[in-house]
Amino acid sequence: MAKTLKTCETVPPLKSEPPYANQRFVYQRSISETLGILIYFGIGYLFFGIALFNLFYIRPFDPQAHISASIWIGVVVFATISNCKNIGFHQHCVNFLAAFVRNRFVSIEWSGPSDEILALGFTFASHSFYLLKFKSKAIQTVDWSMGQASDRTKKTAMIGP
Numbered sequence: 001m002a003k004t005l006k007t008c009e010t011v012p013p014l015k016s017e018p019p020y021a022n023q024r025f026v027y028q029r030s031i032s033e034t035l036g037i038l039i040y041f042g043i044g045y046l047f048f049g050i051a052l053f054n055l056f057y058i059r060p061f062d063p064q065a066h067i068s069a070s071i072w073i074g075v076v077v078f079a080t081i082s083n084c085k086n087i088g089f090h091q092h093c094v095n096f097l098a099a100f101v102r103n104r105f106v107s108i109e110w111s112g113p114s115d116e117i118l119a120l121g122f123t124f125a126s127h128s129f130y131l132l133k134f135k136s137k138a139i140q141t142v143d144w145s146m147g148q149a150s151d152r153t154k155k156t157a158m159i160g161p
Helices: 030-058 063-087 089-098
Strands: 022-029 105-111 116-122 127-135
Touching: 022 127, 063 089, 089 127
Parallel strands: none
Antiparallel strands: 022 105, 105 116, 116 127
């Protein structure tokens, strides 16, 4: 039988904000992934430095070496400039720095029932940088995959061989 409320009993009011509001959920990327990214960027910028050195300091003039060095410098500069034009210089620098930071967070900023903002970011030198901010109401669907052809092979790290 259902319990009925007497006239003197009151239902406690609901909290005005959810328990997860204005909190950060911190997660870490693995050391091996961070080292892999450092090696990846290190190789790219090592060759960029070698190309600059080759272009300005190697004598006698070798046309083939100067052409290949110029092409590599052009590729790196073009990629950087096009990325800065698409997302802005500040966000480009934040994204570049994010590649080398291990500790990241997901925060939920709540200022009202219709204003939940999800923010993905990281902290570096006691400053918070945001990679992405969006309203939770704007999420239509979420597609989740382990990546690297796991959808086609039906084998993932979670399922096993």
